[in-house]
Amino acid sequence: MRYKSKILHSGAEKDPYTGASSIPIYQTSTFAQDDPVKFGKYEYARGSNPTRDALEETIAVLEGGEKGSAFSSGMAAISSVFMLFKPGDHIVVGEDVYGGTYRVLTTIFKQWQLQSTFVDSTDIDAINSAIKPETKAIYVETPSNPVLKITDLKAVASLAKEKGLFAITDNTFMTPYLQRPIELGFDIVIHSATKFLGGHSDLIAGLTVAAYKELGDKLSFIQRAFGAILGPQDSWLVLRGIKTLSARMDIQQKSAENIANWLKEQEGIKDVYYPTLQGHRGRETHLKQASGGGAVVSFELESEELTLEFLKSVKLMLLAVSLGGVESILSYPATMSHAAMPEKERQRRGISNSLVRLSVGLEDPEDLKEDIYQALKNIL
């Protein structure tokens, strides 16, 4: 089956009991049992729930992994993955990871003595030299948030394999429709399903997919024991979102590419970051491992002052945290997605105070360009 069809027919798309083409929302906490010692497939909904199961099976199929798990937020998924490690363990982390990931590692998990070293993951040698005897995993995001730096997934996976480490990636920006890290040798893929998978800016959810069952079982144990599970209603909403994943992504990506190319020509724009843009660093690597550039474009204006004015002048695009929805969302990483990162660390990563991130939605791209154009005219 071709991938676009697989998105709609992963095997978990219909209710096995009634044939309903939309999985019922099993809004239940517990399941009545027939036998006192031999329990049925479902016992207590924290352990598993049929609606959540359908989502977990779907994402596992789409990522080409063995087992999926759904969590109450992307951060709950990420935190649950970090719970695989023990005090004293060490992980090498791409320095451009999401601000919330940086925060949880440098505060809560640091307190639990999980050590992390942040390196430029676009440089495989930098990753390699950060590996210590206690290192257990390499954790990367590509394209990174928000400057869309490209990390070579295959190179990371083979380094991890060589050193006996887990290779973990947050695939939120690409989704499995565009990039499937497990096929490139990764062990765990994570998503903030709030973004492109849910796709409607209407829910908070996180997913993990393990490449093999044993690892998936460990994550299921953590999910059950720690209890940061996704509710049935939201599981259903993510499933509903996934049905239109390819249609949304195709359009959003086309518009993003169009806008990125157009932005390059605009006066007042200093730099444009988009993975498939001619001249974007890592473009060739990205094209080897992903089938498109995605729908996030970041760009830099001339100064902080002009950037703030620009953000005040846009009319159509929502100014908000988050991305990946059908509505275009403009955000200011310095005070929004990366506010949890100290200014010095942020600046060092190229996340300057004149950087703007645009998540391109389903609006007509001409309307979006007009909105940017009028805002630029207003400030220049």
Added chain:
Amino acid sequence: MAKLDTLLAQAGSWWDEKTGAVSMPIYQTATFKHPALGQSTGYDYSRSGNPTRQVLEELMAKIEGGCRGFAFSSGLAAIDCVLQLFKAGDTILFSEDLYGGTYRLMEKLYSDRGVRAVYTDTSDVKNVEVLMNNQVKAIFIETPTNPLLKCADISSISKLAKKYGALTIVDNTFLTPYLQKPFDFGADITVYSATKYLAGHNDVLAGIAVVKSPEIAEKIYFYQNAIGAVLSPFDSWLVLRGLKTLSIRLQKQQANAKKVATYLRSHDSVKRVYYPGVGAMISFEVESLSVVKQVLERVKVFMFAESLGGVESLITFPKVQTHADIAEAVLERLGINERLLRISVGIEDVDDLIEDLETALG
């Protein structure tokens, strides 16, 4: 301030000034549009704060008499978030017949991190007193306990904790603020599986933590937002909806439970009945595993399922269901054996419940 029943009945009813909606709107949104850069409506991203969840959190703080409430994706997620307050080298004293999930969290996750759990019978404060030292940073009790329904004296435990600078944490799932308000007796933090009585319909998984001091509230908020095990807007709304009938449900459930307990005490094949006289949870011991099997096979009104606190009566076999993660020898010593059954009494007609038990016990 309005009394408990009034606060419950009108949960969320005064929030929506724009439309006057009497039922709290479900803010099914991930993010919030900023009016302008540097300005916020007070809501930025739903993990950090969502109006529907917030109304639930505020209501819980109010009815508990705490300063701030927090809603999580499950009771265990709430407990985990509270446990983040502790560090390697700290000791926490727990009630020994503790919910199996809390025990598992300590033994499988927190012990690796160097947080030590010590379990004791907290129904006698003297047992707690002998274990106190400067490493003990908290006393975490369930009262009544699950499943043996032993009661602890919150007041003397919290006094003892204070003497050592430790926190008193009460898992108040079984009684809810309607029947017991731990802050009135000196507790610092309460936690709930809101899946149970607070929501009350066996239809949602949720957890709540309420704290008394602003300093602890700030820490818990940081952990809630950073880890992200938050309750969704829809499930927050379901808990709010459940809370509206909390007092009438519990009144009826408690009245039913008293009658069921009396009946069980009079039954020849019931060896022992555990019921503290308050709440709607009863545990009882029968003669043998074969009687347990017979009861579980024969019940027609009671549903054989894990969980409790809903309008429907449930019967549970703690040893293999709720407490399966606790070591066999410990269970046996505590009395959580293969002859013990636990029932959560619902709001059905009590005569149907008694008849059902009569048939099942034979």
